[in-house]
Amino acid sequence: MGAYILRRLFMLIPVLIGMSLITFSIIHLIPGNPAQTILGEQATPQAIEQLEEQLGLNEPYLVQYGKYMAGLVQGDLGTSLRTNSPVTEEIWPFLAATIELTIFAMIFAIIVGVNAGIISAWKQNSIFDYSAMIIALIGVSMPIFWLGLMQQWIFAQELGWLPAFGRNNPRDPIETITHFYLLDTLLQGNMDQFWTALRHLILPGIALGTIPMAIIARMTRSSMLEVLRSDYIRTVEAKGIAQMSVVYRHGFKNAVIPVLTVVGLQTGTLLGGAILTETIFSWPGVGRYVFDAIGNRDYPVIQSGILVIAFMFVMINLIVDLLYSYVDPRIKY
Amino acid sequence: MEKKPVLEVNHLRTHFFTDDGEIPAVDDVSFYINEGEVLGVVGESGCGKSVTSLSIMGLVPNPPGKIVGGDILFRREEAGEEWNIAELPGKELRKIRGNQLSMIFQEPMTSLDPLYKIGFQISEGLRRHFKISKKEGRRKAVEMLELVGIPRPSEVVDEYPHQLSGGMRQRVMIAMAMASDPELLIADEPTTALDVTIQAQILELMKRLNKEKGTAIMMITHDLGVVAEMCDRVVVMYAGKVVEQGDVRTILKNPKHPYTQGLIRSLPKLTGRDERLYSIPGNVPKPGSIKRGCRFAARCPEVFDRCVKEDPELYSLEGEHACRCFLYDPQGGEDHDENRTTAPRHESEEILSD
């Protein structure tokens, strides 16, 4: 297994190089003079020249790319044009916010989706099955901004149960260590702030987790239906094993691979930054960070944002692949 | 010595409710199996053998299948226990399945869970029924693998099903089914999916387990050679019904039902006279497609007018021998049954080697 992981990591190198080439090219794909475009029509020639200098645009492509790669390898994502601070430092709080929200949303989606799918398949054509699948169908076709707004209206505005905006109470700022608020507050033993941060996660987490939950439920159900009909499940039944073990230990484990695939894809999608959800809930995530950078034509930030998101996507794929071979002994390393 | 039945099936009906209507896959079937006995259940593909055995295990896929009538009485005489499996709630059923009652399935390649090690799969049932430790379970698994003749058992316990051949997997299935030392073992064509040399070994193994442990076996097969080799008594099924039953010598040497006679005639002969292999013309009718009359009428060389008008009963002949055919109706039918009984005799002699 260890050797397999190493080999898989090694195989990532060409993928990462490809990704860096694409993000590198972004700035050169700007029509006309990039510096001119970034600064706008009214820019003085001196300003344009200075920016070209700063971005290294007047050097040969190969040299530019070499420098870019050298920076990336050292974890240097460049400097924001707007704030003049290193993107690596600047992006992290946004990234942490997105990752925290994604993990929360996916935990919700997996727990609800997987169990609903399993029970639906186990009790096929029951009232539970029908209602769960109708809810799942509504879930996949639900416009998320609408769901988010409804949640805010009901649970924040009308009932006042949960906060509707942001990551924490702005009057009681959290001292950050990792920028994962749940982790930071726990590390500091500040339970009040922990609960506040957790409560802030609930509405955006559910809004964000709804589509993945519905997709996971449907996938789990169809995969389980096939597995529960198979000969080896009948063998397990013939051994007199308890129903729960039959369904979860043998049934779900055999049905899990397609479910893992959709979990991976959905996690990747959420990590890419759900701009709409982040906007509705004023969530300071990476989606909005990059979106704002586009508005500001802050190319180094755009490049890095895309690179980081793509990198996480690739890593999630790797993790899913490793999980496949962990679950199924027939999948060769 | 008086033998007591471990299993008594009375008027069992198992139907499937499909889009094409209700299919009576098992239609009023009755038979019994004595302690330590091997009962053969024979018949062509689709005649309801597997559905009968799944009914006994309480494993009929529901939906679409359901036991709609009859009793399945399973007893342990010395413990004074008796269950009616047809009416037993699932929870109770799980206590006897894989414990006093085991089954080997027709499909060795797909009947083991691909994600668990052999040892785990063998000991899983034991650990549930007998509350033994993990370590004890593993020890028992190795012991069972050895018993069924698997080479290097202490390595195979830690292997996965895909690492084993079909014959090995079927041995594992047998080891699994025998591990709990069941009263009754149902073997649904345990060798059809395997090649000939492996077949012989597996049958030998089952015979040995029957003799050594006294396990009663319900041996489902469409191979009369296997019947001759293994069984004490035989039930012949056709289109969801028992058409003939009796002890193995009577059935093979003196079959009465035209269907049984056809089955025996279609056995390949070992003497090598090059005769064309006989096969019963036509196909098994879909269960439920024949509403009235004898199910075999369309293929029967002896068919006469009464056959398509009424349903024949199972008429008793001497001893336990019984046959569902109007030719043997003591109240009439046609009175030329004397000369029917001998037709296939010279051919069946060869398979009864004892």
Ligand SMILES: Nc1ncnc2c1ncn2[C@@H]1O[C@H](COP(=O)(O)OP(=O)(O)OP(=O)(O)O)[C@@H](O)[C@H]1O
């Ligand atoms: N899941 C099912 N749904 C609908 N009908 C079924 C189902 N399983 C079995 N049947 C019906 O029951 C009949 C008997 O099937 P069964 O599997 O018992 O035959 P068999 O005697 O075991 O044949 P084989 O020798 O091929 O194993 C079939 O012809 C089919 O019509």
Ligand code: SF4
């Ligand atoms: S009842 Fe008639 S059709 Fe049926 S087996 Fe006997 S002779 Fe043939």
Ligand SMILES: [Mg+2]
């Ligand atoms: Mg069968």
